[in-house]
Amino acid sequence: MGSAAAFASTFVDRAYFLKEDSRVLKTPKVKIGRLYVQNSVASSPQSLQFAETKAQKSQNTVRIGVLGASGYTGSEIVRLLANHPYFGITLMTADRKAGQSIASVFPHLVTQNLPNMVAVKDADFSNVDAVFCCLPHGTTQEIIKGLPRHLKIVDLSADFRLRDISEYEEWYGQPHRAPELQVAPLFSVRDTAQASVFIRIFIQKEAVYGLTEILREEIQKARLVANPGCYPTSIQIPIVPLIKVVSAAPANLIKFTNIIIDAKSGVSGAGRGAKEANLYPEIAEGIHSYGITRHRHVPEIEQGLKDAANAEITVSFTPHLMPMSRGMQSTIYVEMASGVTIEDLYQQLRNSYADEEFVYVLEKGIAPHTRNVRGSNYCFMNVFQDRIPGRAIIISVIDNLVKGASGQALQNLNLMMGFPEKPNASLFSATNPVIHKQHFSYPNGKHWSKGRNVLCAVNMTANQSDDSRKINLDHVLDRARELWDSCPPPVKIFPWNQALENFVQLIIDLILAVVKYLCVPLFGVTSLSEMSYCAHERKMLFIPFPFIIGIALAGALHNTALEVSPFLKDVEVPWHLIAIAIFFTLLKLPGPYYPYWGRVLVPHLANGGLIRTLWIAFKRYRKGQKLSLVPKKQSAVNGSNHLE
Ligand SMILES: NC(=O)C1=CN([C@@H]2O[C@H](COP(=O)(O)OP(=O)(O)OC[C@H]3O[C@@H](n4cnc5c(N)ncnc54)[C@H](OP(=O)(O)O)[C@@H]3O)[C@@H](O)[C@H]2O)C=CC1
Numbered sequence: 333m334g335s336a337a338a339f340a341s342t343f344v345d346r347a348y349f350l351k352e353d354s355r356v357l358k359t360p361k362v363k364i365g366r367l368y369v370q371n372s373v374a375s376s377p378q379s380l381q382f383a384e385t386k387a388q389k390s391q392n393t394v395r396i397g398v399l400g401a402s403g404y405t406g407s408e409i410v411r412l413l414a415n416h417p418y419f420g421i422t423l424m425t426a427d428r429k430a431g432q433s434i435a436s437v438f439p440h441l442v443t444q445n446l447p448n449m450v451a452v453k454d455a456d457f458s459n460v461d462a463v464f465c466c467l468p469h470g471t472t473q474e475i476i477k478g479l480p481r482h483l484k485i486v487d488l489s490a491d492f493r494l495r496d497i498s499e500y501e502e503w504y505g506q507p508h509r510a511p512e513l514q515v516a517p518l519f520s521v522r523d524t525a526q527a528s529v530f531i532r533i534f535i536q537k538e539a540v541y542g543l544t545e546i547l548r549e550e551i552q553k554a555r556l557v558a559n560p561g562c563y564p565t566s567i568q569i570p571i572v573p574l575i576k577v578v579s580a581a582p583a584n585l586i587k588f589t590n591i592i593i594d595a596k597s598g599v600s601g602a603g604r605g606a607k608e609a610n611l612y613p614e615i616a617e618g619i620h621s622y623g624i625t626r627h628r629h630v631p632e633i634e635q636g637l638k639d640a641a642n643a644e645i646t647v648s649f650t651p652h653l654m655p656m657s658r659g660m661q662s663t664i665y666v667e668m669a670s671g672v673t674i675e676d677l678y679q680q681l682r683n684s685y686a687d688e689e690f691v692y693v694l695e696k697g698i699a700p701h702t703r704n705v706r707g708s709n710y711c712f713m714n715v716f717q718d719r720i721p722g723r724a725i726i727i728s729v730i731d732n733l734v735k736g737a738s739g740q741a742l743q744n745l746n747l748m749m750g751f752p753e754k755p756n757a758s759l760f761s762a763t764n765p766v767i768h769k770q771h772f773s774y775p776n777g778k779h780w781s782k783g784r785n786v787l788c789a790v791n792m793t794a795n796q797s798d799d800s801r802k803i804n805l806d807h808v809l810d811r812a813r814e815l816w817d818s819c820p821p822p823v824k825i826f827p828w829n830q831a832l833e834n835f836v837q838l839i840i841d842l843i844l845a846v847v848k849y850l851c852v853p854l855f856g857v858t859s860l861s862e863m864s865y866c867a868h869e870r871k872m873l874f875i876p877f878p879f880i881i882g883i884a885l886a887g888a889l890h891n892t893a894l895e896v897s898p899f900l901k902d903v904e905v906p907w908h909l910i911a912i913a914i915f916f917t918l919l920k921l922p923g924p925y926y927p928y929w930g931r932v933l934v935p936h937l938a939n940g941g942l943i944r945t946l947w948i949a950f951k952r953y954r955k956g957q958k959l960s961l962v963p964k965k966q967s968a969v970n971g972s973n974h975l976e
């Protein structure tokens with residue numbers, strides 16, 4: 333949600349993980365197709381915080397429809413768009429929830445000023461430039477087929493991902509009803525002089541597969557983008573650079589056979605619809621595999637890998653359901669090509685994604701955690717040497733609802749509209765994920781979202797390390813910034829700096845008062861005790877000598893200080909006197925522990941010095957008082973003159 337933005341990204345500006353915005357902002361040429369004025373006026377705390385964003389929005393808004401806004405991916409689109417500088421939502425649809433407000437389904441979105449959701453059949457697309465289609469597969473193809481041609485579409489369902497219609501029928505158990513829109517074919521033409529070259533030919537089939545980092549150029553030109561599935565995203569991003577054909581030469585880093593993928597997903601991957609299998613007792617405190625050998629993401633993954641390698645690739649893929657609401661990890665076991673080392677794989681991944689904002693290859697040896705990408709659009713990955721020689725283990729993590737769905741969809745629509753993938757720092761901040769949301773209430777009954785989860789949520793560990801004892805200051809500061817950004821406005825406008833200054837002043841005044849009223853009696857009592865010792869030792873006559881030396885020494889120190897730094901005469905706090913007093917006090921303190929003659933002489937020398945210092949201070953004080961009275965008297969005189 334809005335508030336997050338500053339977090340993150342800034343604040344989450346940030347953190348160790350964010351790459352520089354400049355690299356992203358420069359991505360494509362900026363070409364604003366149509367610009368419209370958005371009527372809505374947000375009145376939330378977030379809108380105050382992001383006044384600049386909203387102001388920009390009101391001038392340049394592209395009108396967005398979110399089909400299926402009442403679902404998990406739809407509501408994530410709504411959350412992310414809260415911080416978009418150029419996109420404004422004009423239409424939201426739902427099925428069972430049609431007629432309701434988004435806040436009635438997702439209270440964390442209450443601060444967004446949005447239209448109520450309507451049924452798709454009642455939707456008016458004349459007021460829309462682009463849609464995110466967040467509907468179940470099967471339903472989607474019919475609906476997209478009927479949409480006006482002027483719309484740019486990013487479809488989050490699986491309906492337009494597979495190029496081969498018969499494959500769709502086989503894996504999705506139903507015939508495709510809009511084959512004319514299916515993913516455009518990719519023809520491989522063998523060049524006799526060089527190696528293989530790909531030419532993408534767009535005929536009547538028009539959907540473009542939306543794996544942003546891999547197919548950016550095609551996506552920019554597309555009208556309809558088939559957003560990848562969450563598992564295929566987390567799997568293709570790490571594998572493609574290791575197999576892809578670049579400049580007619582295959583990367584050849586891993587073998588195309590024997591690729592084993594063990595993947596795990598949070599339950600939100602299954603959507604918001606009520607299903608018995610997803611009830612809490614079925615999911616909690618255990619994990620289980622599903623879709624073993626038959627998961628419908630298999631053909632999608634193999635299609636993407638085949639396109640990259642220009643060769644058939646088959647994979648063993650087993651997904652698991654985890655007792656967590658969001659997040660996904662894919663652990664991929666591969667065989668390295670002959671002569672290839674783990675370092676080669678690591679460097680290839682690093683180099684391939686060096687300029688990518690949303691893909692991050694972690695430092696060597698650091699295991700990716702789903703909690704560190706929670707609510708964010710990041711894919712974190714790393715590669716490890718297996719114990720078995722020649723094998724490597726690749727681990728990638730994403731948030732299934734963001735990089736695995738809505739975040740990538742937003743990256744794609746930005747490209748399709750000619751905007752940078754990340755047009756401002758606050759977009760894609762890991763804010764306020766839909767699940768586990770928290771709310772604050774104002775006394776007047778108004779609610780507002782507590783705001784964000786953290787980009788690297790709960791990431792108190794140093795640079796992604798597993799060592800929970802190490803605390804990374806950057807992350808602590810980020811957390812503090814996020815906490816501050818999520819505070820309610822009354823907390824923010826409170827003059828904390830002034831309060832702190834007043835507090836410090838109070839403490840100083842207190843210390844001064846204690847020193848002022850206690851030092852003289854303390855000094856008197858200790859001097860008496862020192863004199864009584866001398867009396868007891870019958871050495872009273874020795875007291876004046878060290879005492880007078882102390883007086884002279886303090887005077888000499890005072891004069892020397894003034895000579896060295898004449899400005900000390902006029903300063904408000906006489907630091908040199910304080911230093912001299914501290915010096916004599918330290919001399920006096922160990923009195924009883926000095927050896928015999930030291931005990932007889934030193935405390936009295938210190939007393940002489942302290943007496944002289946106090947006297948100089950007193951004179952300064954009196955002089956200061958006199959000076960401060962002069963202008964008052966003068967002004968009184970002037971005042972009376974004036975009256976006369
Ligand atoms: N969840 C995830 O992690 C991912 C999901 N996807 C894909 O994105 C799409 C949306 O997923 P998700 O948001 O999780 O699903 P949800 O079940 O959470 O939401 C589905 C949405 O579609 C609406 N809807 C359902 N049936 C119809 C219908 N017949 N006509 C019109 N609208 C309908 C629902 O409305 P209402 O609530 O009113 O019934 C709801 O708004 C799916 O195709 C899914 O496979 C892709 C990647 C990841």
Ligand SMILES: CC(=O)N[C@@H](CCC(=O)OP(=O)(O)O)C(=O)O
Binds near residue numbers: 597598
């Ligand atoms: C946990 C869970 O059930 N996950 C879903 C995948 C979500 C997704 O990406 O679905 P689409 O391919 O339809 O877009 C599944 O395994 O079917």
